[in-house]
Amino acid sequence: MADADGISAHSVAVAIIGGDDDEIAKTVRAYVVPGIGTYGNTTLETTIEGFCRSIRIVRPVEVPITLQIDALAQPDRAGCPPPSALAIAAGLADSLTGASRPRNGQDVTEHLIRQAVESRYxxxxxxEVRAGVTPATPVTIPPSIALNFFQIMGISADRISVTAL
Structure with a gap:
Protein backbone atom coordinates (compact mmCIF):
# COMPACT_ATOMS: atom_id res chain seq x y z
CA MET A 1 0.00 0.00 0.00
CA ALA A 2 1.32 3.46 -0.92
CA ASP A 3 1.32 6.53 1.30
CA ALA A 4 -0.13 9.94 0.37
CA ASP A 5 2.92 10.76 -1.77
CA GLY A 6 2.73 7.46 -3.68
CA ILE A 7 5.66 5.80 -1.90
CA SER A 8 5.15 2.05 -1.59
CA ALA A 9 5.65 0.25 1.69
CA HIS A 10 9.20 -0.98 2.24
CA SER A 11 10.54 1.81 0.03
CA VAL A 12 12.55 4.92 0.59
CA ALA A 13 12.51 8.24 -1.27
CA VAL A 14 15.77 10.17 -1.33
CA ALA A 15 15.45 13.78 -2.49
CA ILE A 16 18.63 15.27 -3.92
CA ILE A 17 19.44 18.68 -5.38
CA GLY A 18 22.60 18.80 -7.48
CA GLY A 19 25.42 16.30 -7.36
CA ASP A 20 26.87 13.73 -9.74
CA ASP A 21 24.45 10.95 -10.74
CA ASP A 22 27.08 8.18 -10.55
CA GLU A 23 28.24 9.20 -7.08
CA ILE A 24 24.66 9.56 -5.89
CA ALA A 25 23.73 6.10 -7.22
CA LYS A 26 26.76 4.51 -5.50
CA THR A 27 25.96 6.23 -2.21
CA VAL A 28 22.26 5.36 -2.26
CA ARG A 29 23.10 1.78 -3.22
CA ALA A 30 25.47 1.50 -0.26
CA TYR A 31 22.77 2.54 2.22
CA VAL A 32 19.59 1.11 0.67
CA VAL A 33 19.92 -2.65 0.82
CA PRO A 34 18.38 -5.03 -1.75
CA GLY A 35 14.75 -5.73 -0.90
CA ILE A 36 14.08 -2.12 -0.03
CA GLY A 37 12.63 -0.24 -2.98
CA THR A 38 13.54 3.27 -4.03
CA TYR A 39 11.05 5.85 -5.24
CA GLY A 40 11.44 8.95 -7.35
CA ASN A 41 11.13 10.75 -10.64
CA THR A 42 14.69 9.96 -11.81
CA THR A 43 16.26 6.55 -12.43
CA LEU A 44 20.00 6.07 -11.98
CA GLU A 45 21.86 2.95 -13.07
CA THR A 46 24.77 1.59 -11.09
CA THR A 47 27.09 -1.39 -11.47
CA ILE A 48 29.29 -2.60 -8.64
CA GLU A 49 31.45 -5.69 -9.12
CA GLY A 50 29.36 -6.73 -12.13
CA PHE A 51 25.99 -6.43 -10.36
CA CYS A 52 23.58 -3.93 -11.85
CA ARG A 53 20.89 -2.08 -9.95
CA SER A 54 18.49 0.70 -10.84
CA ILE A 55 18.08 3.35 -8.16
CA ARG A 56 15.24 5.86 -8.22
CA ILE A 57 15.68 9.24 -6.56
CA VAL A 58 13.62 12.39 -6.28
CA ARG A 59 15.08 15.31 -8.20
CA PRO A 60 12.78 18.13 -7.02
CA VAL A 61 11.75 20.61 -9.71
CA GLU A 62 12.15 24.19 -8.53
CA VAL A 63 8.96 26.23 -8.80
CA PRO A 64 9.86 29.94 -8.96
CA ILE A 65 7.88 31.85 -6.34
CA THR A 66 7.37 35.61 -6.09
CA LEU A 67 6.58 37.05 -2.65
CA GLN A 68 5.19 40.42 -1.59
CA ILE A 69 5.11 41.09 2.13
CA ASP A 70 3.66 43.91 4.17
CA ALA A 71 5.49 44.17 7.48
CA LEU A 72 5.29 46.35 10.55
CA ALA A 73 8.85 46.96 11.74
CA GLN A 74 9.50 48.74 15.03
CA PRO A 75 12.63 49.62 17.00
CA ASP A 76 13.82 46.77 19.21
CA ARG A 77 13.82 46.75 23.03
CA ALA A 78 17.15 48.56 23.11
CA GLY A 79 15.83 51.34 20.86
CA CYS A 80 17.84 50.21 17.83
CA PRO A 81 16.18 50.82 14.47
CA PRO A 82 14.36 47.97 12.74
CA PRO A 83 15.87 46.20 9.73
CA SER A 84 15.26 47.79 6.36
CA ALA A 85 12.85 46.30 3.83
CA LEU A 86 15.85 45.08 1.80
CA ALA A 87 17.38 43.41 4.87
CA ILE A 88 14.08 41.66 5.63
CA ALA A 89 13.86 40.42 2.02
CA ALA A 90 17.47 39.17 2.10
CA GLY A 91 16.93 37.46 5.46
CA LEU A 92 13.77 35.77 4.20
CA ALA A 93 15.54 34.56 1.06
CA ASP A 94 18.33 33.17 3.22
CA SER A 95 15.81 31.35 5.44
CA LEU A 96 14.11 29.76 2.42
CA THR A 97 17.24 28.54 0.61
CA GLY A 98 20.27 26.39 1.29
CA ALA A 99 20.35 23.91 4.15
CA SER A 100 17.35 25.48 5.89
CA ARG A 101 15.08 25.54 2.84
CA PRO A 102 11.62 24.00 3.04
CA ARG A 103 11.46 20.35 1.98
CA ASN A 104 10.19 19.18 -1.37
CA GLY A 105 6.41 19.14 -1.50
CA GLN A 106 6.06 21.73 1.27
CA ASP A 107 3.36 24.26 0.36
CA VAL A 108 3.96 28.00 0.40
CA THR A 109 1.83 29.26 3.28
CA GLU A 110 1.44 32.46 5.24
CA HIS A 111 2.61 30.58 8.33
CA LEU A 112 5.86 29.47 6.63
CA ILE A 113 6.68 33.02 5.52
CA ARG A 114 5.61 34.61 8.82
CA GLN A 115 7.70 32.11 10.80
CA ALA A 116 10.78 32.70 8.62
CA VAL A 117 10.58 36.49 9.01
CA GLU A 118 9.44 36.83 12.62
CA SER A 119 11.85 34.24 14.03
CA ARG A 120 14.77 36.08 12.39
CA TYR A 121 13.55 39.58 13.25
CA GLU A 128 0.08 40.32 4.93
CA VAL A 129 1.69 37.84 2.55
CA ARG A 130 1.01 37.66 -1.16
CA ALA A 131 2.59 34.91 -3.24
CA GLY A 132 2.44 33.53 -6.74
CA VAL A 133 4.22 31.21 -9.10
CA THR A 134 6.43 33.49 -11.20
CA PRO A 135 5.43 35.23 -13.49
CA ALA A 136 1.84 35.26 -12.15
CA THR A 137 0.72 38.20 -10.04
CA PRO A 138 0.99 37.33 -6.34
CA VAL A 139 -2.29 36.93 -4.46
CA THR A 140 -3.03 37.02 -0.76
CA ILE A 141 -2.50 33.68 0.96
CA PRO A 142 -4.30 31.70 2.34
CA PRO A 143 -5.01 29.67 0.39
CA SER A 144 -1.54 28.27 0.07
CA ILE A 145 0.41 27.63 -3.09
CA ALA A 146 0.32 23.85 -3.27
CA LEU A 147 3.46 22.03 -4.35
CA ASN A 148 3.54 18.32 -5.09
CA PHE A 149 6.09 15.82 -3.79
CA PHE A 150 8.36 16.33 -6.82
CA GLN A 151 8.43 20.13 -6.51
CA ILE A 152 10.33 22.51 -4.25
CA MET A 153 10.01 26.24 -3.70
CA GLY A 154 12.52 28.28 -5.70
CA ILE A 155 13.04 31.68 -4.14
CA SER A 156 15.56 34.48 -4.45
CA ALA A 157 15.85 37.94 -2.93
CA ASP A 158 15.11 39.60 -6.28
CA ARG A 159 11.62 38.03 -6.27
CA ILE A 160 10.79 39.24 -2.74
CA SER A 161 9.43 42.69 -2.10
CA VAL A 162 8.81 44.00 1.39
CA THR A 163 6.69 47.03 2.14
CA ALA A 164 7.36 48.49 5.58
CA LEU A 165 4.21 49.87 7.18
Missing part, protein backbone atom coordinates in the same frame (compact mmCIF):
# COMPACT_ATOMS: atom_id res chain seq x y z
CA UNK A 122 11.58 39.64 16.54
CA UNK A 123 10.74 43.32 16.08
CA UNK A 124 9.07 42.71 12.69
CA UNK A 125 5.43 41.63 12.40
CA UNK A 126 4.23 40.23 9.07
CA UNK A 127 0.86 41.80 8.35
Missing amino acids: PNVEVV
Whole structure:
Protein backbone atom coordinates (compact mmCIF):
# COMPACT_ATOMS: atom_id res chain seq x y z
CA MET A 1 0.00 0.00 0.00
CA ALA A 2 1.32 3.46 -0.92
CA ASP A 3 1.32 6.53 1.30
CA ALA A 4 -0.13 9.94 0.37
CA ASP A 5 2.92 10.76 -1.77
CA GLY A 6 2.73 7.46 -3.68
CA ILE A 7 5.66 5.80 -1.90
CA SER A 8 5.15 2.05 -1.59
CA ALA A 9 5.65 0.25 1.69
CA HIS A 10 9.20 -0.98 2.24
CA SER A 11 10.54 1.81 0.03
CA VAL A 12 12.55 4.92 0.59
CA ALA A 13 12.51 8.24 -1.27
CA VAL A 14 15.77 10.17 -1.33
CA ALA A 15 15.45 13.78 -2.49
CA ILE A 16 18.63 15.27 -3.92
CA ILE A 17 19.44 18.68 -5.38
CA GLY A 18 22.60 18.80 -7.48
CA GLY A 19 25.42 16.30 -7.36
CA ASP A 20 26.87 13.73 -9.74
CA ASP A 21 24.45 10.95 -10.74
CA ASP A 22 27.08 8.18 -10.55
CA GLU A 23 28.24 9.20 -7.08
CA ILE A 24 24.66 9.56 -5.89
CA ALA A 25 23.73 6.10 -7.22
CA LYS A 26 26.76 4.51 -5.50
CA THR A 27 25.96 6.23 -2.21
CA VAL A 28 22.26 5.36 -2.26
CA ARG A 29 23.10 1.78 -3.22
CA ALA A 30 25.47 1.50 -0.26
CA TYR A 31 22.77 2.54 2.22
CA VAL A 32 19.59 1.11 0.67
CA VAL A 33 19.92 -2.65 0.82
CA PRO A 34 18.38 -5.03 -1.75
CA GLY A 35 14.75 -5.73 -0.90
CA ILE A 36 14.08 -2.12 -0.03
CA GLY A 37 12.63 -0.24 -2.98
CA THR A 38 13.54 3.27 -4.03
CA TYR A 39 11.05 5.85 -5.24
CA GLY A 40 11.44 8.95 -7.35
CA ASN A 41 11.13 10.75 -10.64
CA THR A 42 14.69 9.96 -11.81
CA THR A 43 16.26 6.55 -12.43
CA LEU A 44 20.00 6.07 -11.98
CA GLU A 45 21.86 2.95 -13.07
CA THR A 46 24.77 1.59 -11.09
CA THR A 47 27.09 -1.39 -11.47
CA ILE A 48 29.29 -2.60 -8.64
CA GLU A 49 31.45 -5.69 -9.12
CA GLY A 50 29.36 -6.73 -12.13
CA PHE A 51 25.99 -6.43 -10.36
CA CYS A 52 23.58 -3.93 -11.85
CA ARG A 53 20.89 -2.08 -9.95
CA SER A 54 18.49 0.70 -10.84
CA ILE A 55 18.08 3.35 -8.16
CA ARG A 56 15.24 5.86 -8.22
CA ILE A 57 15.68 9.24 -6.56
CA VAL A 58 13.62 12.39 -6.28
CA ARG A 59 15.08 15.31 -8.20
CA PRO A 60 12.78 18.13 -7.02
CA VAL A 61 11.75 20.61 -9.71
CA GLU A 62 12.15 24.19 -8.53
CA VAL A 63 8.96 26.23 -8.80
CA PRO A 64 9.86 29.94 -8.96
CA ILE A 65 7.88 31.85 -6.34
CA THR A 66 7.37 35.61 -6.09
CA LEU A 67 6.58 37.05 -2.65
CA GLN A 68 5.19 40.42 -1.59
CA ILE A 69 5.11 41.09 2.13
CA ASP A 70 3.66 43.91 4.17
CA ALA A 71 5.49 44.17 7.48
CA LEU A 72 5.29 46.35 10.55
CA ALA A 73 8.85 46.96 11.74
CA GLN A 74 9.50 48.74 15.03
CA PRO A 75 12.63 49.62 17.00
CA ASP A 76 13.82 46.77 19.21
CA ARG A 77 13.82 46.75 23.03
CA ALA A 78 17.15 48.56 23.11
CA GLY A 79 15.83 51.34 20.86
CA CYS A 80 17.84 50.21 17.83
CA PRO A 81 16.18 50.82 14.47
CA PRO A 82 14.36 47.97 12.74
CA PRO A 83 15.87 46.20 9.73
CA SER A 84 15.26 47.79 6.36
CA ALA A 85 12.85 46.30 3.83
CA LEU A 86 15.85 45.08 1.80
CA ALA A 87 17.38 43.41 4.87
CA ILE A 88 14.08 41.66 5.63
CA ALA A 89 13.86 40.42 2.02
CA ALA A 90 17.47 39.17 2.10
CA GLY A 91 16.93 37.46 5.46
CA LEU A 92 13.77 35.77 4.20
CA ALA A 93 15.54 34.56 1.06
CA ASP A 94 18.33 33.17 3.22
CA SER A 95 15.81 31.35 5.44
CA LEU A 96 14.11 29.76 2.42
CA THR A 97 17.24 28.54 0.61
CA GLY A 98 20.27 26.39 1.29
CA ALA A 99 20.35 23.91 4.15
CA SER A 100 17.35 25.48 5.89
CA ARG A 101 15.08 25.54 2.84
CA PRO A 102 11.62 24.00 3.04
CA ARG A 103 11.46 20.35 1.98
CA ASN A 104 10.19 19.18 -1.37
CA GLY A 105 6.41 19.14 -1.50
CA GLN A 106 6.06 21.73 1.27
CA ASP A 107 3.36 24.26 0.36
CA VAL A 108 3.96 28.00 0.40
CA THR A 109 1.83 29.26 3.28
CA GLU A 110 1.44 32.46 5.24
CA HIS A 111 2.61 30.58 8.33
CA LEU A 112 5.86 29.47 6.63
CA ILE A 113 6.68 33.02 5.52
CA ARG A 114 5.61 34.61 8.82
CA GLN A 115 7.70 32.11 10.80
CA ALA A 116 10.78 32.70 8.62
CA VAL A 117 10.58 36.49 9.01
CA GLU A 118 9.44 36.83 12.62
CA SER A 119 11.85 34.24 14.03
CA ARG A 120 14.77 36.08 12.39
CA TYR A 121 13.55 39.58 13.25
CA PRO A 122 11.58 39.64 16.54
CA ASN A 123 10.74 43.32 16.08
CA VAL A 124 9.07 42.71 12.69
CA GLU A 125 5.43 41.63 12.40
CA VAL A 126 4.23 40.23 9.07
CA VAL A 127 0.86 41.80 8.35
CA GLU A 128 0.08 40.32 4.93
CA VAL A 129 1.69 37.84 2.55
CA ARG A 130 1.01 37.66 -1.16
CA ALA A 131 2.59 34.91 -3.24
CA GLY A 132 2.44 33.53 -6.74
CA VAL A 133 4.22 31.21 -9.10
CA THR A 134 6.43 33.49 -11.20
CA PRO A 135 5.43 35.23 -13.49
CA ALA A 136 1.84 35.26 -12.15
CA THR A 137 0.72 38.20 -10.04
CA PRO A 138 0.99 37.33 -6.34
CA VAL A 139 -2.29 36.93 -4.46
CA THR A 140 -3.03 37.02 -0.76
CA ILE A 141 -2.50 33.68 0.96
CA PRO A 142 -4.30 31.70 2.34
CA PRO A 143 -5.01 29.67 0.39
CA SER A 144 -1.54 28.27 0.07
CA ILE A 145 0.41 27.63 -3.09
CA ALA A 146 0.32 23.85 -3.27
CA LEU A 147 3.46 22.03 -4.35
CA ASN A 148 3.54 18.32 -5.09
CA PHE A 149 6.09 15.82 -3.79
CA PHE A 150 8.36 16.33 -6.82
CA GLN A 151 8.43 20.13 -6.51
CA ILE A 152 10.33 22.51 -4.25
CA MET A 153 10.01 26.24 -3.70
CA GLY A 154 12.52 28.28 -5.70
CA ILE A 155 13.04 31.68 -4.14
CA SER A 156 15.56 34.48 -4.45
CA ALA A 157 15.85 37.94 -2.93
CA ASP A 158 15.11 39.60 -6.28
CA ARG A 159 11.62 38.03 -6.27
CA ILE A 160 10.79 39.24 -2.74
CA SER A 161 9.43 42.69 -2.10
CA VAL A 162 8.81 44.00 1.39
CA THR A 163 6.69 47.03 2.14
CA ALA A 164 7.36 48.49 5.58
CA LEU A 165 4.21 49.87 7.18
